[in-house]
């Protein structure tokens with residue numbers, strides 16, 4: 526940790542390092558965006574363990590609270606997987622996601638695929654943020670899926686998506 530002071534300052538602002546990213550490009554059209562992508566230190570171990578076992582534990586700030594509620598209400602049919610949990614763990618994760626996503630004011634956007642809970646990767650925000658990634662790059666074996674954030678964002682699990690540190694694998 527070489528820059529603890531800077532980090533603390535950034536975190537004490539309402540938005541964490543996601544604030545560095547402004548929304549005034551693209552012809553002045555104003556887009557809302559997720560806020561507070563940094564994962565809170567209070568994240569329960571059960572969340573990291575359970576929601577990080579098949580893919581990274583997606584930082585809660587990426588989706589609005591209503592979207593996480595839908596995730597938690599449909600764990601039995603989770604994108605073709607069964608991700609059900611015992612009652613205590615489920616409640617702990619529910620509470621954490623609701624708390625840690627409250628700064629996210631994006632509208633709830635259903636997945637374009639019927640019967641699926643909302644995705645991060647199909648939101649207008651996500652699509653716009655990735656307008657420079659080509660179809661060929663998305664298809665690479667080293668990437669695998671748009672949901673595989675850490676293929677290109679090494680710090681994804683900590684909520685670091687800074688485009689200065691993006692690297693698309695060959």
Ligand code: HEC
Pocket residue numbers: 575576577578579580583596600603604605606607608618643644645646647670671672673
């Ligand atoms: C048994 C494996 C498994 C577990 C456990 C699991 N997931 Fe998933 N999850 C998946 C699969 C498979 C996908 C679809 C990935 C893809 O499309 O590449 C997915 C996708 C997602 C997505 C959407 C990614 C996108 O495309 O935007 C979110 C959000 C998500 N999971 C949240 C959670 C949460 C929260 C938990 C813990 C309660 C959890 N997952 C636990 C298997 C799992």
Ligand code: HEC
Pocket residue numbers: 546587645646653654655656657658662663668670671672673674675676677678686687688689691692693694
């Ligand atoms: C194929 C590589 C790749 C994958 C996979 C990927 N991204 Fe990105 N991401 C990029 C690139 C490249 C940029 C910046 C260039 C651009 O504008 O297209 C970017 C930009 C971003 C930004 C904006 C950063 C900034 O400083 O403005 C965010 C936030 C982001 N990605 C989140 C995610 C999340 C969340 C996931 C997974 C659900 C993900 N990305 C998956 C390549 C990727």
